Every structure is written in structure tokens, then in C-alpha cells.
Amino acid sequence: MRLYWEVARRSFRRYSTYRAATFAGVFTNSVFGFIQAYILLAIFRTRPAIHGLDASAAVTYAFASQGFLAMMGAFGALELSERIRTGDVVSDLYRPVDLQRYWLANDMGRAGFQALARGLPPFLVGGLAFHLRVPTDPAVWAAFALCTTIGVAVSFAFRFVVSLSTFWLLDERGPTQLASVIALFFSGFILPLNLFPDGIRPLARALPWASYVQLPIEVFLGQHRGGAVLGVVAQQTAWLAVLLLAGRVVLAAATRKVVVQGG
Amino acid sequence: MYVHLVRARVRSDWQYRTSFVLFTLSVTLVTLLDFLAIAVIFSNIPRLAGWSLAEVAFLYGVAGVAFALGDTFVSQVEYVARHVKQGTFDRFLVRPVGPLLQICADEFAFRRAGKLVQSGAILVGAMVAVHGAWTPGRLLATAATVLTGSVIFSEIWVITSSIAFWTVDTQEVANSFTYGGNYMSQYPLDVFGPWLRRLAIGVVPIAFVAYLPSLWILDKNDSIGLPAWLSFAAPAVAALLLVPARLLWRTGIRRYRSTGS
Numbered sequence: 093m094r095l096y097w098e099v100a101r102r103s104f105r106r107y108s109t110y111r112a113a114t115f116a117g118v119f120t121n122s123v124f125g126f127i128q129a130y131i132l133l134a135i136f137r138t139r140p141a142i143h144g145l146d147a148s149a150a151v152t153y154a155f156a157s158q159g160f161l162a163m164m165g166a167f168g169a170l171e172l173s174e175r176i177r178t179g180d181v182v183s184d185l186y187r188p189v190d191l192q193r194y195w196l197a198n199d200m201g202r203a204g205f206q207a208l209a210r211g212l213p214p215f216l217v218g219g220l221a222f223h224l225r226v227p228t229d230p231a232v233w234a235a236f237a238l239c240t241t242i243g244v245a246v247s248f249a250f251r252f253v254v255s256l257s258t259f260w261l262l263d264e265r266g267p268t269q270l271a272s273v274i275a276l277f278f279s280g281f282i283l284p285l286n287l288f289p290d291g292i293r294p295l296a297r298a299l300p301w302a303s304y305v306q307l308p309i310e311v312f313l314g315q316h317r318g319g320a321v322l323g324v325v326a327q328q329t330a331w332l333a334v335l336l337l338a339g340r341v342v343l344a345a346a347t348r349k350v351v352v353q354g355g
Numbered sequence: 356m357y358v359h360l361v362r363a364r365v366r367s368d369w370q371y372r373t374s375f376v377l378f379t380l381s382v383t384l385v386t387l388l389d390f391l392a393i394a395v396i397f398s399n400i401p402r403l404a405g406w407s408l409a410e411v412a413f414l415y416g417v418a419g420v421a422f423a424l425g426d427t428f429v430s431q432v433e434y435v436a437r438h439v440k441q442g443t444f445d446r447f448l449v450r451p452v453g454p455l456l457q458i459c460a461d462e463f464a465f466r467r468a469g470k471l472v473q474s475g476a477i478l479v480g481a482m483v484a485v486h487g488a489w490t491p492g493r494l495l496a497t498a499a500t501v502l503t504g505s506v507i508f509s510e511i512w513v514i515t516s517s518i519a520f521w522t523v524d525t526q527e528v529a530n531s532f533t534y535g536g537n538y539m540s541q542y543p544l545d546v547f548g549p550w551l552r553r554l555a556i557g558v559v560p561i562a563f564v565a566y567l568p569s570l571w572i573l574d575k576n577d578s579i580g581l582p583a584w585l586s587f588a589a590p591a592v593a594a595l596l597l598v599p600a601r602l603l604w605r606t607g608i609r610r611y612r613s614t615g616s
Contacts, residue, residue: 112524123531126551127539131396134546138400221548266377273381277388289398 095189096197103201107209114209121158121214129154129222135287143293145286149313152225153284155218156312157305162210163203163240164247164304166275170195173255173264185347192339196248203244225313232314235321239308242328246303249335250275256339259346280306300331356452360460379469386423386473390415393541404545409484410573411542416478417497417565418540421504422533423471429509430533431462436519436526444611454608455513485573493572499590500572504540504564506593510600511536511559517600520607536561545578556585560596563589 107114129151136147145153172195175181184191218224227233254271258264276282278301285296285306296302307324310316316324369375393415397408406414435458438444447454447461482489482497515529536559544552544566555562563585570577571586 110524112522113527116525116527120527120531120535123535124538127535127547130547130551131542134404134542135396135400138402142399261373261377263373263375266373266375266381270377270381270384273384273388277391282388282392283395287395287399289395 096193099194099197100201100204103198104205105201107202107205117162117210118213118217121161121210122155122217125155125158125214125218126221128158129218132284143286144315145284148223148225150284151218151222152313153309155215155222155224156309157281157284158214158218159211160240160305160308161281163206164244164279165199165203165251166247166272166279166281166304169264169268170199170248170251170255172252173258173268176255176258177262177264191343192252192336195252196245199248199251200244207240227312227314229314232311235316235325236308236312239303239311239321239324239328242325242332243303243305243308246300246328246332246335247275249332249339250300252339253335253342256342256346259349275301275304278302279304280309284309298327300335303328303331357456357460360457361463364461364463382469383473386419386470389419389541390473390477404543405578406543406545406575407485409481409486410569410575412477412481413485413573414543414565414569415541416474416481417500417504417569418537419474420471420478420501421564422508422537422540423468423474424501424505425508425512427463427468427471429459430512431459432512432516433526433529434458434462435516436523439519439611440523448608448611455604487574496568496572500565500568503589503593507560507564507589507596508533508536510593510596513600514596514603517603517607520610532559536564540564540566552579556581560592563592 132150132154133147136142136145136150140146172181172184175184184194187194215224227236251271254267255264257267261267278285278296278299280296280302281304285293285302288296297306307328311321311324390412393411394408396403397411401407403411432455435444438447438458444454447457450457478501487493511532512529515532516526518525518528539547539551539555540561544555544562547555552562556567567581567585568587568589569575570581571583
């Protein structure tokens with residue numbers, strides 16, 4: 093356990109050295125937050141409430157979801173993909189650590205840094221221009237923190253499986269891009285799932301990607317109280333278990349067929 | 356020359372077939388999802404700031420094709436940051452072809468063209484669905500708008516990428532103007548706040564990519580009463596933007612001092 097904690101800490105520190113890149117990311121997230129907020133406001137000018145979302149909740153959603161983008165690692169692959177392509181993964185497999193747990197710890201450290209450096213600032217910038225909703229109840233903050241953490245783990249578990257496909261395809265770009273697109277849309281990142289038509293909305297909310305953005309922000313907006321939060325946590329945990337297990341199964345199959353590039 | 360370099364690149368990408376096919380598929384899907392988002396919005400409301408689905412689809416199509424052209428042929432200039440960082444930019448300077456043309460051909464990715472097909476199809480669909488007569492003048496204006504739009508996007512790419520000669524780690528800022536610009540140009544400018552509208556007209560001229568010309572093509576009115584001549588100013592804006600684009604790129608190259616290794 094102590095080992096994985098150290099891995100996470102190192103990863104946190106490593107990401108904290110990219111200062112200019114972090115600033116650039118915050119800038120971009122804020123710009124997209126404004127564009128999305130104005131589009132949502134135009135929608136809610138015509139129709140004041142859509143499936144539990146109103147104008148002020150929607151604007152809050154826009155800036156919060158921009159802050160979630162980097163933390164959830166929705167774009168791009170785990171570095172693991174590159175290590176598989178280059179063959180470096182072999183040295184990872186030699187080590188007396190569990191590959192999945194190692195990369196989970198690594199990703200958690202990254203997400204922890206990005207929650208602070210990339211999550212908070214766009215929200216604060218948005219708060220300068222708009223009235224954003226912020227929970228006052230500490231219990232809501234605690235529930236939000238829990239759901240966000242599980243969300244990061246779900247995102248990791250999914251990307252881990254996607255990364256492992258490199259063992260077979262030897263090039264990670266295709267599957268990574270495809271996985272990002274699906275995740276971005278069904279996480280509620282491009283548009284809150286509340287706006288989805290009746291036929292798709294329940295399904296979209298039940299899929300694993302809702303754990304990335306939609307569910308944590310619903311909790312943040314106080315749309316789940318008391319026992320209802322447990323329902324959200326249960327759904328997220330169930331997907332986390334399924335995806336982590338899938339990662340194990342695929343990893344077992346992959347290591348059986350390891351062929352070192354150029355070796 | 357460009358064609359020759361590009362062909363070599365496509366051949367090399369084709370070596371990883373499954374990944375290549377998945378990538379092309381997902382690029383097409385990205386564009387489709389972008390449009391799906393607009394469709395989802397219109398499943399909740401009949402009009403957005405007075406614009407119908409067909410009219411917003413027209414904006415989307417014009418901006419999408421313009422962006423895709425820039426993305427396919429010029430966006431590769433972004434890689435200049437990586438080359439500067441690794442010191443590999445030198446090789447573009449010693450060859451007897453312009454460095455901008457080389458870098459655009461060197462990193463050419465055919466898969467980006469998937470967006471072109473997709474946006475083009477939606478543009479044609481929107482033109483059929485929009486009410487109104489397609490006079491030769493309007494058709495010509497649409498074609499001209501797409502072309503000038505792609506020039507504007509390309510210039511923005513060159514300008515934002517040139518920053519890499521000064522600082523290599525801030526590439527993501529470029530996404531605000533390129534991808535952010537594309538995102539913004541898909542919607543009527545009316546929905547955005549006054550300061551953002553002013554920026555899109557006067558500083559980063561995204562409003563000229565689709566919205567302003569479309570006011571005339573689709574016979575729409577802008578709610579804040581912008582002067583009508585702005586609808587025809589896109590070519591002039593594209594020409595004007597060439598000045599800072601050339602200047603920054605040239606100054607950047609002159610400033611470039613390899614990595615010393």
C-alpha cells in the first residue's frame with residue numbers, strides 16, 4: 093500500500109512541474125467554458141427548465157465540466173500505451189508490483205494534481221462573470237469528493253483496458269481516439285445528459301461514462317440528497333468493479349502473448 | 356512537391372491498418388457527435404436565438420468544411436512546438452523547400468479528411484432543408500465563404516503555432532482559438548455575450564468564418580444590428596490576417612536557435 097502511495101505522490105509532483113502547460117490548459121478550459129455557458133443560456137432562455145436543469149445550474153455545469161476534463165483524462169491515453177508500443181512494458185512486467193494497481197496509483201496522483209490546478213481555476217474564472225452555484229452543505233461537498241474520486245478510478249479502469257489493446261494493434265492512436273470520443277459524449281461533457289432525448293437519457297445515465305462528469309456534478313448541484321447519493325455511489329462502484337476486472341482479464345490474455353518489439 | 360511528401364506519409368500510416376481505420380472512423384464520429392449535440396439541443400427547443408435547426412446546421416456545415424480544409428492541409432504546423440523542443444526543426448531549414456510547406460506535408464494525416472466528408476454532407480443537407488431560393492449569387496457566396504473560412508482558420512493555426520518559437524509548453528492555448536473558434540462558429544453569434552462577440556469580430560475574426568456571411572446568404576437579421584457590409588468583409592479580413600501570420604512565422608524562424616545539442 094505504501095508503495096502505491098509513493099507512486100501516486102511522485103506522479104502528483106511530476107505533473108506539478110509543467111507550469112506553462114497547466115496555465116495554457118486552464119486558459120483553454122475557461123474559453124470553452126464561456127462558449128458552452130452562453131450556448132446553454134440561450135437554450136434556457138427559450139425553455140426555463142429541462143429535466144431538472146435550469147439556467148444557473150447549467151452555467152455551473154459548463155464551468156465545472158471544463159474543470160473535470162483534464163482530471164478525468166478524457167483525452168489521450170495512459171502512458172502505458174506508449175510503453176507497450178515501444179516494448180518498455182516488459183521491464184514493468186518484471187517488477188514486483190501489480191501492473192494495474194501501479195498505473196491506478198500513478199493516474200490518481202495525476203488526477204489529484206489536475207483537480208487542484210485544472211479543476212478549480214476555470215470554475216473561479218467562470219465565477220467572475222456568472223453567478224455559479226456552490227454547495228453550502230458540507231455533506232454535499234463530501235459526497236461530491238467521493239463521487240469524483242470514484243469517477244477518476246472508473247475513467248482509469250476504462251483507459252487501462254483501451255491501453256492494453258496496444259498489445260494487439262501495436263499503435264494506440266486509433267482506439268484511444270475512438271474511446272475518447274465515446275467517453276466525451278456519454279460523460280455529459282459535450283452537453284449535460286439532462287438535455288438528451290427521453291429514449292437515450294436513461295441509458296446514457298446508466299453507462300460507465302456518466303461517472304466521469306454527469307453524476308459528480310449532479311451531486312455537486314445538490315440533486316441527490318441523503319440516500320440518493322448512495323444510489324449514485326453504488327452505480328459508480330459497480331462499473332468500477334466490472335471495468336477493473338475486465339482489465340485483469342485482458343491483461344492476463346495480453347501477457348501470454350507478449351512479443352517485444354524488435355527484441 | 357506537397358503531393359509527393361503527402362503520399363509518402365499516407366503510405367506510412369497505412370502500415371498500422373486497424374489503428375488507422377479506427378482513427379479515421381473516430382474522426383468522422385467526432386464530427387458526427389458535434390452535430391448530434393446540435394440535434395440534441397433542438398430536440399428541446401424549436402429555435403436557438405431565432406435560428407432553426409436547418410439554419411444552425413448551415414453554420415455548422417460551412418464552419419466544419421472550412422475547418423476541415425485548414426485541419427487537413429495546414430494544422431500540422433502545430434507540430435512545430437515538438438520540433439522546436441526536440442531540436443529537430445533544423446532539418447526543415449536546411450532543405451531547399453519552404454519550412455511551412457515541409458512541416459505541413461511531413462505531418463500530413465489523411466484521417467483528418469474524414470471530417471471534410473462529414474461536414475460537407477451536413478452542409479449540403481442543410482442547404483436543401485433551409486427555406487429560400489438558392490440563387491447563383493448565394494451559391495457562389497457559400498463557396499467563397501467556405502474558402503475564406505479555411506484561410507482564416509489556417510492563418511489562426513500559423514499564428515498560434517508561431518508562439519512555439521518563444522515558448523514551447525503553451526500549445527494548448529492554440530486550441531482555444533482553433534477548436535474553440537470552430538465550436539463558436541457553429542452557433543449564431545447572437546447567443547454569446549457582448550465581449551465575446553466583439554472579440555470574434557475584431558480580434559480573432561471567427562465571426563467571419565460562417566456567421567456574418569450567412570446573415571446575407573440566409574437572409575437573417577442580427578439582433579444587435581451589425582452593419583450589413585460585414586457580411587461581405589470576410590475576404591478582406593482573411594487577406595488582412597495574412598500580415599500578422601507571415602510576420603510572426605518569419606520572426607519566429609529568425610529567432611529560432613536550435614537546442615545546442
